[in-house]
Amino acid sequence: MAQDSPQQAPSVTPTTPARTLLRSIVPAVAVGVVSSLLLIGLETAAEQLQDVLWQTVPDALGVGRYSVAWMFAVLFATGVAVGLVVWKVPGHAGPDPATVGLDAPVLPPAVLPGLLLATALMLAGGPSLGPENPIITMNVGLAAWLGARAVPRAPGRIWPVLAESATIGALFGTPVAAALAISEALAGRTMRGLLWDNVFTPLIAAATGALTVTFLDRPSFDLGLPSFGRPGWGDLAAAVVVASVGAVLAMCAVYAFPFVHGAFRRLRHPMLMLPAGGLVLGCLAALGGHLTLFKGLDETATLAHDPNGWSAGEFAVMTVVKLAALLVAASCGFRGGRIFPAVFVGTALGLCAHALVSGVHPSVGVSAGVLGVLLAITRQGWISLFVAAVLVAEPGIVTLLVVASLPAWLLVTGRPQMQLRPDGTSVR
Incomplete structure (x- = not known):
């Protein structure tokens, strides 16, 4: 019987050796912990300032916490405060946020403090935005900077992926959200190796970030809406x-x-x-x-x-x-x-x-x-x-x-x- 020609041989996707994946666990866990702690710290600081701005100060002044005049005053003051940060702080709190999505750029470390301060002021002051884009950007920049020094032989592109995954896992309290985001990002790229080889390390970072936030903050997205039973x-x-x-x-x-x-x-x-x-x-x-x-x-x-x-x-x-x-x-x-x-x-x-x-x-x-x-x-x-x-x-x-x-x-x-x-x- 004739042997199959090379053109007829089934293609086999190469896999990543287990030892290679094992070496990535510790960096992924470290990125997951640090990313989630930065998120918790940012939100905790913003909540404390929010209580001061919207409860302590108006109560002391004898004005309504959410009176029209007070909402105008706080939102205008928040614009002034964030404007000062963007104007005067080194790095100007990063690029124009309208040009940035969840796929964050790697910013120099000098930019990150200003971005952190501007985000905390925004969260406390009341504008209708969440922490997700800035905190991902901050964690990506921090992970890239620290990772390049701690593990100089590691590919530079791995740190942003780990930081994004860890932060998404921490934001939603589950690595599932990060896994879905990773799979969507990989859909437009040419992967080297199997899907699970590519997502193994990011999933560890996401799971670590989610577990850290769950243990320390216990987030929940279930709104407690009435049960609708069997759908019709x-x-x-x-x-x-x-x-x-x-x-x-x-x-x-x-x-x-x-x-x-x-x-x-x-x-x-x-x-x-x-x-x-x-x-x-x-x-x-x-x-x-x-x-x-x-x-x-x-x-x-x-x-x-x-x-x-x-x-x-x-x-x-x-x-x-x-x-x-x-x-x-x-x-x-x-x-x-x-x-x-x-x-x-x-x-x-x-x-x-x-x-x-x-x-x-x-x-x-x-x-x-x-x-x-x-x-x-x-x-x-x-x-x-x-x-x-x-x-x-x-x-x-x-x-x-x-x-x-x-x-x-x-x-x-x-x-x-x-x-x-x-x-x-x-x-x-």
Whole structure:
């Protein structure tokens, strides 16, 4: 019998030796611990300052904690404070945040203190952004700098991957989110070796980061929404419609992003751009109320704990105001991420749908709304599905969300993203 020719031989993907993977465990664990501790430290410091700004000081002055005048004053002062950091601190708190996504650049160590300070001030002061983009950038820069000195023979590209994975795991309290983000990133690259060889070390970093945060902070994304039981055809229809509406609504902000950013850029100086942004955010807070302030995670839980506590009109106002606040805060120069405020937008939209149509179950409306908004804002399909699913924590929701993601994705794919190039045009 003739031997098979080389052209007929089956291709075999080379694997990574176990000893190579074993050597990567200690660096991955170290990056996971340090990244999660920096996140905890940042959020703890910001929460302490937030209590001072929004409780201690107004109580001492005898003014309402969330009176219109106080919201204006604090948001304007936050713009001034962050503007001073961007203007005067070495490194200017990093690049324009409108040009940065979750795939963070490696910044010099001298830039990181300013970015850390600007982010802490933003989180405490009330602008509608989360910590995710800046903390990933800080951890990437720190890991690259320390890693190059501690393990000089290691490939330089490994440190940013470990830091990103560790930080995503810490942010969401589970390595699953990091695994999904890694797989999505690898989909556009040529991999060398098996998938699990490529994700082995990042998953260790993500798991370490998630465990550290879980042991020290015990985060939870379950909103405690009412159980919807076995999903039916009505639930499927509601999920598809709400997710699509959320995607279309968020795309309005995406299309407006370069124009709003350009309007603030014409002010040319951070001491004009950021205080002006603070004033606009004060106007929006006066319109939407104090629940539309901050990164939105605690405020999202407040809405979810009482799905019938507001009218459809009130939910609609909060949806639009929070989305506008996210757009303004991301455009005027505040350092922050967009995932957590987008979750609030999707939650308010889903509860608005429930208030308008009683047949839309709150859990279905919230998860579908979050899915649609996140798909448009982040363009990260797996992360969007993951976040929307964990908010409800019922297995039956996953199938509904996967189906609902398909028409929502068709509405956003190939269109501008909520990230700009240095020249101010949208990334596609």
